[in-house]
Each structure stands twice: as structure tokens, then as C-alpha cells.
Amino acid sequence: MTDPTANLRDASLTKSILAEVRRITTQPWNIMEICGGQTHAIMQYGLDQLLPPEITLIHGPGCPVCVTSLQAIEQGLQIASRPDVIFTTFGDMLRVPGNQADLFTARSQGADVRVVYSPLDSLKIANANPDKQVVFFAIGFETTAPTIASTILTASRNGVNNFSILPANVLVPPAMHAILSNPTNRVQGFLAAGHVCAVMGYHEYLPIAEQYQIPIVVTGFEPVDLATGILMAVQQLEAGQHEVTNAYPRFVTREGNQVAQKIISQVFEPVDRQWRGIGTIPLSGLGLRPEYASFNGLPRFELDQTPLYESPLCIAGKVLSGIAKPLDCPAFSTECTPAHPLGAPMVSSEGACAAYYRYHRIPG
Amino acid sequence: MTQSNIPALEGPCCPLPIADRGQIVLGHGSGGQMTHDLVRDVFQSRLANPILNTANDAAYLVDAPPGKRLVVSTDAHIVSPLFFAGGDIGRLAVCGTVNDVAMLGADPRFLTATFILEEGFSIQELELIVDSFAEACLEAGVELIAADTKVTEKGKSDKLFISTTGFGWADSQLQIGGEQAKPGDVVIISGPVGNHGIAVAEARGNFGFSSQVRSDIAPLNHLVKALLDAGLDVHVLRDPTRGGLATTLVEIARQSQVNIQLEEENIPIDKPVRKTCELLGLDPLYMANEGKLILILPGDQTEEALHLMHITRYGEAAKVIGQVLESSKGQVWLQTPFGTTRVLEMLAGEMLPRIC
Numbered sequence: 001m002t003d004p005t006a007n008l009r010d011a012s013l014t015k016s017i018l019a020e021v022r023r024i025t026t027q028p029w030n031i032m033e034i035c036g037g038q039t040h041a042i043m044q045y046g047l048d049q050l051l052p053p054e055i056t057l058i059h060g061p062g063c064p065v066c067v068t069s070l071q072a073i074e075q076g077l078q079i080a081s082r083p084d085v086i087f088t089t090f091g092d093m094l095r096v097p098g099n100q101a102d103l104f105t106a107r108s109q110g111a112d113v114r115v116v117y118s119p120l121d122s123l124k125i126a127n128a129n130p131d132k133q134v135v136f137f138a139i140g141f142e143t144t145a146p147t148i149a150s151t152i153l154t155a156s157r158n159g160v161n162n163f164s165i166l167p168a169n170v171l172v173p174p175a176m177h178a179i180l181s182n183p184t185n186r187v188q189g190f191l192a193a194g195h196v197c198a199v200m201g202y203h204e205y206l207p208i209a210e211q212y213q214i215p216i217v218v219t220g221f222e223p224v225d226l227a228t229g230i231l232m233a234v235q236q237l238e239a240g241q242h243e244v245t246n247a248y249p250r251f252v253t254r255e256g257n258q259v260a261q262k263i264i265s266q267v268f269e270p271v272d273r274q275w276r277g278i279g280t281i282p283l284s285g286l287g288l289r290p291e292y293a294s295f296n297g298l299p300r301f302e303l304d305q306t307p308l309y310e311s312p313l314c315i316a317g318k319v320l321s322g323i324a325k326p327l328d329c330p331a332f333s334t335e336c337t338p339a340h341p342l343g344a345p346m347v348s349s350e351g352a353c354a355a356y357y358r359y360h361r362i363p364g
Numbered sequence: 365m366t367q368s369n370i371p372a373l374e375g376p377c378c379p380l381p382i383a384d385r386g387q388i389v390l391g392h393g394s395g396g397q398m399t400h401d402l403v404r405d406v407f408q409s410r411l412a413n414p415i416l417n418t419a420n421d422a423a424y425l426v427d428a429p430p431g432k433r434l435v436v437s438t439d440a441h442i443v444s445p446l447f448f449a450g451g452d453i454g455r456l457a458v459c460g461t462v463n464d465v466a467m468l469g470a471d472p473r474f475l476t477a478t479f480i481l482e483e484g485f486s487i488q489e490l491e492l493i494v495d496s497f498a499e500a501c502l503e504a505g506v507e508l509i510a511a512d513t514k515v516t517e518k519g520k521s522d523k524l525f526i527s528t529t530g531f532g533w534a535d536s537q538l539q540i541g542g543e544q545a546k547p548g549d550v551v552i553i554s555g556p557v558g559n560h561g562i563a564v565a566e567a568r569g570n571f572g573f574s575s576q577v578r579s580d581i582a583p584l585n586h587l588v589k590a591l592l593d594a595g596l597d598v599h600v601l602r603d604p605t606r607g608g609l610a611t612t613l614v615e616i617a618r619q620s621q622v623n624i625q626l627e628e629e630n631i632p633i634d635k636p637v638r639k640t641c642e643l644l645g646l647d648p649l650y651m652a653n654e655g656k657l658i659l660i661l662p663g664d665q666t667e668e669a670l671h672l673m674h675i676t677r678y679g680e681a682a683k684v685i686g687q688v689l690e691s692s693k694g695q696v697w698l699q700t701p702f703g704t705t706r707v708l709e710m711l712a713g714e715m716l717p718r719i720c
Contacts, residue, residue, distance in 0.1 A: 011701040046704020117572060117644070223702065338709075359706040 008222035015050060017227035021234050022052040029237045030056045030186045031230065032179070032322050034172060035193035036063030036350025037221055043359035045223045047230075055234065058186065058322040059352035061175050061278065062193055064140040065092045066320060066344040066351050069274040070308045072168045073098040076137050078303050079166065080111045085301075086129055088122040089137040090144075091115040092348045097341055099309045119144075119151040119165075126155075126163040135297040138165040142196045145169050145286055146260035149267035152288075152295050164297035167287055170273055172196050173204050174284035178275075179321055180212045187322055189233040191219040191226070194248040201256025205244045213242045220248040267292050276344055277310075277317030311336075316343035319352050326356040333357055388485040393515025406491055407479075407511060410498040415474075415509040423509040425474065425531065432533035435470035437461055440527040446493065448567030450559070450578030451654070454497035457526035459583045459654060460605070462504045466585040467601045467657070469540040469592055470532035475501065476510040480525040483518040493524065504583035506530070532585075535592075544599040545620035545660045549688040552659040552666070554587065554673060555580070555681040556632040557609045561651030562640050575640040582655030582678045590676045591659065596669055600660035608650040610696065610708040612658060618694035625697045626686035626708070650711045660688065 039059045080087035094103045107113040126134040197218045215236035219229030229247040273285025313331040318324035336342040345351035391398040441457040465472040563579040604612035617624045673679030696708040
């Protein structure tokens, strides 16, 4: 069998697409890739080095662990530290700093924190440990929401009473509104996250493109995908267009995966949510609908209200909203490194600061 | 009371101790008869040699031959689970230490080992592991000359830990080490990277699919000997274990105060390893290896080194992956197939799977 990704990583094809970008570019353009996975891929393949100097890629807020609020992390730490709890989470979350500690610290102090690859694994753990409360840290965008929702449906159907979630899922379109309505916004075009659109489709971006007169290109994650997305965005910018176009048609349709959407809306409803470094964005999160509210872990535990502390050095908010680049931060690679992160973007492999640290540091 | 409830008293009825429990109990660590039986039945029966058989509290080491000096290395082996595709903790405990000794250009000859057993651990599994330990010793050509067992209460350790110390002899003139990489040298890897890390992660049972990847655990001392016997001017030998190829090369670049430039396309990675890493958001350059070595030597000896490796076990898939460049910065650069470059850093902490 041939490797289906081989063509999508073809260096000469990627370079020829980016050569076309160079050919048609007549003036400076700022394009935001929303998803941290795209930031990571751009840095990994060094695609930013192949762009003409007029094109600036701005890294968006699409890193789920980066935007998870400090309050949610503190709540997670408190719940995880209880002796009657098994706390399950995606791996990336373990090293995200709260006020003072992270989940690794909690684990070293005896907390039972387990990394799961799918939220459904939490149910297996709950069944195997009937004397414990199993709490899953429900983070991520529209991509993780369907499996989390189906986990809750399964738990509900099977009457699993010792399972709950700490709800922290967020949604992409409200974040785009927040970025575009900010008076300091520099973003002139978007590369929309291909996997989010695989679930949600791209019809919900049509009003955004119209309202803000901005081109949005649904874009994948391989070098050829990214180069194509950039080219299609620049073509629109140069032509003065503002449409939603699809550079990822092998996975994305206008309407998306309607089964997944139905499961999400069966279990969740939009709620206001706080984004770390950005603030509260109206209706930008997924909260449990009343009929599934019993799976909300928060009311099950008495939690202390802790004052929230962010490092004054960290400019994560500006990085996440595209106003600053990681290299603009005075703490970058000095006080703040992946081993000792001051802010979440330095933690996750999808975080912009971590991607810069790993792939893009100035030699020296 | 009915007749049938009266026990038949056909012989002595005082409670005899249970001789064969099938699992480790605290009595196995008492130093008394149970300890002796365990050592005799599980260890000496599999690892006998004249030095171990003297059964004293210590062993005399054989003198190093003239012109040779003693090389020693020690390593504690903790792996969960104890068995995984391609190996187990027994093979790991031998190969890990044998390889560390070999990486200074030495010929490993002797091992000592401490087996820390948790109360309740299955003796049958212990026997399988000691079998595998003995088989790896045979393959590497090393003898276990001193050993110890200890038993901890249940919950105070995790099934089995093995600590080994290795001794070998190296030519007194040899100058092999991480600080010896020089501009003009080439960097060779003995085979594809990342297999051990994936195999162990999969054995932990949290992938939810089978990657078909097997650990690469192997003793590399014969491969090293082939290179040195041929008179190659070896500057650096290092096995990229924890932290993987990238972390190990950064260590070497910093120790030697040089830059190392790698060609990404030339780094051998088995397809199942690459696919599994992509699926889980892991980077094969940071995954552990237990049967690979990095060889750095002058560029004009590349062909001879590659030829020797290709005809020696565990070196069949050796490839040139980069070169050593003049610089005091101690950085590792990766040249991508796109003509772009990026810097490789050490692994920051535990490698964590990405979310989406």
C-alpha cells in the first residue's frame, strides 16, 4: 500500500505552491492559522521560512490546553488531590501550570491522575473502581466534544454514577469574533482548523466572513495542505475577496459530520466561558444541558475559592489573540521554557511558544 | 455433629509451612532457608559460573590484561509493564548496562545485579525474567559474578526492580566519549529509531490499537568490537536511550562544543513507529531506544564503518544521518526535505501525547 500522506508532504510540490504565493503577493498580509496543530506543523516543516517577507503568519488561540482557564486548572488540581478521586485527562494537561502546581505535582503528592487517550477510557476506569469518583477533565474544541458527549451518553445509559466531567470545552467561532472585534486586531485572513471543520462543517464561518469582510480558508495539516490554504487566502486578499473556501475537501464538507453535531447538541449547550489570557467570551464554551447536569463534577465536591495568580512576565494573552509573537516576550527561553513554563502556550506541543522554542529559536 | 465432620487423623497434623507458594513472600528476603532456596532454584540454576558458584559475599575480579583499563557503569532498571513486545526487564537490565560499558569502547565481561522483589510477585514470572536475563548474558558474552535479592513489603516497590553494574576492559589508549566529536566527522545511526519507546507505551495498554512495533533491545558490544577491531578512529559512541536520538545528540553537541547538522530524510524510522507517533502526537526523535548506537567518526572513514556495520548483527540498517560542524554553540540542526532548518532541543520532561 502506498503511503497516502507521501504526496501531501512532497517538498517540491509544497515549494511550487509557495512560489506561486511569492509571485502573486504585492503587499503585506497578516494571516492567522487558528489551530495550534497547524502552528506546530508550520514550524516543524519550516514553511514560514519559505514565505515571502510580506506574508506574516499569526498564531491563533487554537491550543486547547493553552486557553483552559486558570480557574478550571485550579479546580482540577483540587478535585484530583482528593483521596476518593481518580482524575483522568489528556496527556498535554499534566504540565500546565496552575497558581503554583501542575497535575504532575499533584500526582507526585499522591493524587491518582491518569492519562487517557479517549474519554471513554474513563468509564472503564469508573467501572473497575466503584468506590472512587472518576472525573474527566473535559477540555478541547469541537474536535474532542463528540467523544466526550458520547461518553456522557454511555454513562447515562448504563447508569454510571461514579463518573463526571470538569467541563471546559470551548468553541472556535466565538473566539474568531473576539479576535476580529478587538480594536488592536491585525488579522486580515484566517486559515480555519481543518479537523474542527470536519466535525462542524464550515457553514458557521459564512456570517463571520461577511460581517468582518475577511477571507476564511478551511485548511489541513500537511505541508501541501498548509501551502494550499495560504495560497488560497492570499489569492482572495490580493483580489479583495472575502469568502469561505475549502482547501481541505478530502475531509471537510459545508455541513460537516451531522451525527457528531447532533451528539454534541444533545449533551451540551453554549455557555459563557473564560479563556486563559483572553478573558470571558460570550457563549464560547460547552456546558452540560440540564438533563445531563448530574455529570458535572463541580457540584459533587466542595472546592475552596483560591485567588488566581498569573506570572506578570507572561504575555500569553497577547500571543493567543495574535497581537504578539512568542519572540516578543522578554521571558521567552529565559525565565520561561518548556521545562519551567510560566504560561500555557509554552507547555503544549500545540502551544505557539512551545513550537517556537522547539523549532524556531534564534541561533545563539 | 455427624460422623462425616470428624477429620481423619492419618498422620502428623501440626501445620507444616507452605513450601511452594508460587509468589514472593517476605520470607524470601529473610536471609534464611527460603532466601537460599530462591537463590539456588531461580538464579544459580540459570546463571551458574565458576565465580558466582563460589557463593561468597564478594567476588575477585580477574585482572585486566596488559594495556587495558577497567571500565565500569551502573544502571537501575524500572519498567512497567515488565514484559513488552520484543523484550522484558531481564533482557533490558543486561543490555542497558552492557551497552553503557561498550559505549566507552570497552569489552564488557562481568555484571553484578540486585533484584528488588515486591511481596506477592509471581515466581513463575520471575523465572521467565531470569531466563531472559541469562539468555542476554550469553548473547552479550558477560558473566554475572555477584548478585543480591531483597524483598519489600507489598506496595513499597512495584513487582521487580533490577539494578546492574557492568565491568569491562578497554584499550588504555582509547579516547572515546561525548566530548570527542570534531568538525568534519560524520554521524551514523545503527538502525531505525523509536521502537523501544513505542513498544513499552503500547504494552501499558493505553493505545487502544496494535502498532505491531517491537522493542529493539539488544547488546551492542559485538558491533562496537567490530568497529574497534578494524582500527577505525571512533570519536563518539552513545546509545540514545531515554530522551531518544535528539536529546542524546544535543548532549554530544554541548559536550563537544560543536554543531551537529542532521538530514531529516536520512533518519531511519520504521513506518509503524512513524504512524503511531503521528497518531498520538509523539516525536520519534525523542522516543527511547535500547538497541541502537550513534557512531561519530572522521568523514573519510564513513564507507568502511558502514560496510562493517551492515555485515554485523544489529548494524544492518546503519545510515549516515548528519555531520559535525565547526561552532562553539553546541546546537543540533535538522535540515528538512523542504530546504528549511530547525533546531532540536532536549526533551523537556515526560513526553505527553497531544490532544487532537
